[in-house]
Amino acid sequence: xxxxxxxxxxxxxxxxxxxxxxxxxxxxxxxxxxxxxxxxxxxxxxxxxxxxxxxxxxxxxxxxxxxxxxxxxxxxxxxxxxxxxxxxxxxxxxxxxxxxxxxxxxxxxxxxxxxxxxxxxxxxxxxxxxxxxxxxxxxxxxxxxxxxxxxxxxxxxxxxxxxxxxxxxxxxxxxxxxxxxxxxxxxxxxxxxxxxxxxxxxxxxxxxxxxxxxxxxxxxxxxxxxxxxxxxxxxxxxxxxxxxxxxxxxxxxxxxxxxxxxxxxxxxxxxxxxxxxxxxxxxxxxxxxxxxxxxxxxxxxxxxxxxxxxxxxxxxxxxxxxxxxxxxxxxxxxxxxxxxxxxxxxxxxxxxxxxxxxxxxxxxxxxxxxxxxxxxxxxxxxxxxxxxxxxxxxxxxxxxxxxxxxxxxxxxxxxxxxxxxxxxxxxxxxxxxxxxxxxxxxxxxxxxxxxxxxxxxxxxxxxxxxxxxxxxxxxxxxxxxxxxxxxxxxxxxxxxxxxxxxxxxxxxxxxxxxxxxxxxxxxxxxxxxxxxxxxxxxxxxxxxxxxxxxxxxxxxxxxxxxxxxxxxxxxxxxxxxxxxxxxxxxxxxxxxxxxxxxxxxxxxxxxxxxxxxxxxxxxxxxxxxxxxxxxxxxxxxxxxxxxxxxxxxxxxxxxxxxxxxxxxxxxxxxxxxxxx
Numbered sequence: 001x002x003x004x005x006x007x008x009x010x011x012x013x014x015x016x017x018x019x020x021x022x023x024x025x026x027x028x029x030x031x032x033x034x035x036x037x038x039x040x041x042x043x044x045x046x047x048x049x050x051x052x053x054x055x056x057x058x059x060x061x062x063x064x065x066x067x068x069x070x071x072x073x074x075x076x077x078x079x080x081x082x083x084x085x086x087x088x089x090x091x092x093x094x095x096x097x098x099x100x101x102x103x104x105x106x107x108x109x110x111x112x113x114x115x116x117x118x119x120x121x122x123x124x125x126x127x128x129x130x131x132x133x134x135x136x137x138x139x140x141x142x143x144x145x146x147x148x149x150x151x152x153x154x155x156x157x158x159x160x161x162x163x164x165x166x167x168x169x170x171x172x173x174x175x176x177x178x179x180x181x182x183x184x185x186x187x188x189x190x191x192x193x194x195x196x197x198x199x200x201x202x203x204x205x206x207x208x209x210x211x212x213x214x215x216x217x218x219x220x221x222x223x224x225x226x227x228x229x230x231x232x233x234x235x236x237x238x239x240x241x242x243x244x245x246x247x248x249x250x251x252x253x254x255x256x257x258x259x260x261x262x263x264x265x266x267x268x269x270x271x272x273x274x275x276x277x278x279x280x281x282x283x284x285x286x287x288x289x290x291x292x293x294x295x296x297x298x299x300x301x302x303x304x305x306x307x308x309x310x311x312x313x314x315x316x317x318x319x320x321x322x323x324x325x326x327x328x329x330x331x332x333x334x335x336x337x338x339x340x341x342x343x344x345x346x347x348x349x350x351x352x353x354x355x356x357x358x359x360x361x362x363x364x365x366x367x368x369x370x371x372x373x374x375x376x377x378x379x380x381x382x383x384x385x386x387x388x389x390x391x392x393x394x395x396x397x398x399x400x401x402x403x404x405x406x407x408x409x410x411x412x413x414x415x416x417x418x419x420x421x422x423x424x425x426x427x428x429x430x431x432x433x434x435x436x437x438x439x440x441x442x443x444x445x446x447x448x449x450x451x452x453x454x455x456x457x458x459x460x461x462x463x464x465x466x467x468x469x470x471x472x473x474x475x476x477x478x479x480x481x482x483x484x485x486x487x488x489x490x491x492x493x494x495x496x497x498x499x500x501x502x503x504x505x506x507x508x509x510x511x512x513x514x515x516x517x518x519x520x521x522x523x524x525x526x527x528x529x530x531x532x533x534x535x536x537x538x539x540x541x542x543x544x545x546x547x548x549x550x551x552x553x554x555x556x557x558x559x560x561x562x563x564x565x566x567x568x569x570x571x572x573x574x575x576x577x578x579x580x581x582x583x584x585x586x587x588x589x590x591x592x593x594x595x596x597x598x599x600x601x602x603x604x605x606x607x608x609x610x611x612x613x614x615x616x617x618x619x620x621x622x623x624x625x626x627x628x629x630x631x632x633x634x635x636x637x638x639x640x641x642x643x644x645x646x647x648x649x650x651x652x653x654x655x656x657x658x659x660x661x662x663x664x665x666x667x668x669x670x671x672x673x674x675x676x
Contacts, residue, residue: 013121016375017362020382021124022115028132029111031390035136036107036143037100040403041396042507045476045515047144048409049431051095053079057086059645066648067434067444075243079236080186081146096406099143103152106180107131110156113176117163119312122359125382129389130351131155137392138285138350139343146188147340154194154323155347157181161201162316169205169213171220177201178224184323186232189248190331190341196322198224204315257329261298263336264328268293270337281393288353289346300324303348306356313355320348339395357385398510403536407632408516411538412436412504413643414635415531416472418540419502419520422642424469425659429489430477433518435646436504437472442646443655446471451481451488461497462523467656470501471521475513479574479583486576490596493521493620494555494575500621503530503541503551505569505600512563517571519598532569532600532627538635539627541600547626550606553598554617559589561597561613569600596620600627 043051052067053074063079063086064071074082081102088098110131114124135151142148160177164170177198184194198221205217237244253259272293279286292299304324307317324345327334334341361381365374393400416438420426426439429446449464450456465471473489481488492498498521506514514533530541530551541551554561555575563570573596574583583593597617601610603624649655656662 014375014378017121017378020379021121021128024125024382024386025111025115025128027386028128028389029108032107032132032136033104034402035141035394036104037097038402038404039141039394039397040401040509041141041394041406042509042511042514042516043096043144043406043408044140044142045432045474047099047142048433048435048516050077050082050144051409052431052434053082054086054089054095054098055435055646057083058089066650067428067431067442069445069448071648071650073240073243075240075247077146077188078186078232080183080232081149081188085144094405095144095409102149103135103143106149106152106156107135109176109180110152110159113156113159113163113173117159118166119163120310120359122362123310123312123355125358125385126351126353126355127155127159129354129385130347130349133285133354133389133392134347134350135343137282137389137394138289138346139339139395141394141396142340145340147190147343150184150188150191150194151340151343151347153180153184153187154191154344157184157194158197158316158320161197161319162313165201165204165315166312169209169217171216174201174217174220175223178221179227180224182224182228182232186228190327191323193322193326193330195224195229197319200319200322201315251333253332255332260329260332260334263332263334264298265296267334267336267338267342268296278395281398282395284388284392285350288350292349298328299342299345299349300328303345303350303352306352307348310355310359317348320344324348354385358382407636408507408514408533409435410636410639411531411533411632412506412516412518413438414639415504415538416502416518416520417639417643418531418635419529420469422644423659425467425655425661427465427468427471427655429471429473432474432476432515433472436516436518437470437520439472439646440644441649441655441659443468443649443652445649445651446489449652451483453483456483456485456487461492465492465498465521466523467652467661469522471498472518473521473573474516474518475571475573476515479576480580481576482580486578488576489521490573490575493519493573494594494596498523499525500528500553501526502528503571503598505530505532505534505571507533507536508568508570512565512567513570513572519571519573528621528623530600531630533632534568536632538630538632540630541625541627543623543625545624547624548603549600549625549627550603550610551598551600551621551623551625552606552610552614552619553596553621554614554619555594556597556614556617557589558583558586558591558593558595560616561599561610562587566609567599567601567605571598572596573598 053063053065056062056064063074063082065074065076068076084102085098088101114127157177157180160173164173181195181197184191202218202221205214209217275286275290304317304320307313327341365377368374413436416436420438423440424438425441426437427443427446428434428437434444471489478490501522502520504518506516508514532539575594577593647658649658
């Protein structure tokens, strides 16, 4: 029985359009890879915390997440993405480059598959630009998180399977597509139904192929489940099924499809309200997306409907629905304002819009008499759209700059090591400073000891804090506590139970401050040492009464001493309030909340710009000093020569014993109290 062709051979595309496609694809692909691997940006709080599992694999050969209290597993997310990062770091890559490698490979794979596919050129152009704009421009470019890899693997997988169908069910394309889609499902829990597209194409093949060819087709579609699915089930899903279910149920919360849709629209509202802040840097993408956000129409439905207009993408549009509909109506845990979960629907919608545009342009050009004029119309349209697409900036930056590597975390750790020296026992409250705190012995359980208990009446703060060489905190969640006394590390600092030992102002780039900045606190008042980074340079601060710089730290009303970017070195740490609501967007001078403002400025700027804004502030520290530039490369080289893998501890007793500081006569901290 003769094989059944998917469709009749289309008319050959004009040579100039093929050349245009190759040029545009190369240009967009190169720019996308540069954004992924070399964009000068700040790592997000999530990425800093999620660096911990790859670090554990790099140094200990296991994927665990101790700074999130998961000492024996990694079930917050599946370990797949972090295994790749950790393996590449073991080969010598930095965190930024190791995290970028996977999405770079997936992006290039998608574009190579497109280049050799039988899609019409309008569809090829649409998918090239839609993937670029949806995944790398509008979407938050957070490569340490797995969401970007999920979106790119899913997109490339759909392209592979649909191009396989158009190529008379090409087995090698089917095999690649199945691997990509199963990988998308294995890289993050929200991608669980990405692999359902394989079933769709298997059923379709069953209707159109003779049984002998069907066996080959089904075999090709089983490559992904066998290579990735079975190991994922055997090594992760089954052994940790109880922990996985507990994690998913905890994050999913209560409710059904309507609750999931409500959270979907809740995020749409956030983006619509912030549209004016982003349209200047992303005029094309933001203009295309705003109408649907404002109308509360799910893009998960709009994109597939638009792609149904093309015969060559009808299968792709249907195969995309399981994942898109699950995110819209099934996933209730969608962090408000975060784009990662929504990238697939944006990719498909923007691909459809771009494909419609190019289909209209190419149709118009084909109707114009004369080859030269027809080619000119196509060239101008393609060049114009390419210019508009490349003019949009990635959402994580307002101005595009490239850097050889993102050194912030290593600079922050080198700074803390310079202050603390080797063999330091450090306590942290939060996952944002586990690496930059400079510890050799790290106890991340200060949160569970002080913030989570219903009361801390039985704890003597100074006695507790004296066990550590330092306590290090950043701004994120510095306001949050669950004890009835409403105490946090910042409140202990404000009340002088803790004193300043050191500081680091992270490189703030375009923002008013850096989320990586940290405070180093201790019980005893020691000479304050610190570092400050800005515009790719780092400076050491040394106290000097005759110095031309002023370090100022004060407890201020939340509306006072605000920065609009005029201070190079500026940080805010938050004090607890009646609730744990996020206070970072509050700027009202009448708001009763207080914060800790910390600045490092010149004497002139202190007199002219700080003092007038600090009339209601209570000064905690103010002293003069000098800034001396230090070589970041030298700091990092010294760190790599002398740094040892961080040791993480479940309990304070474990930490004290590990650091050799267990006091035998103190029954409160004995080895028998350790939990393993």
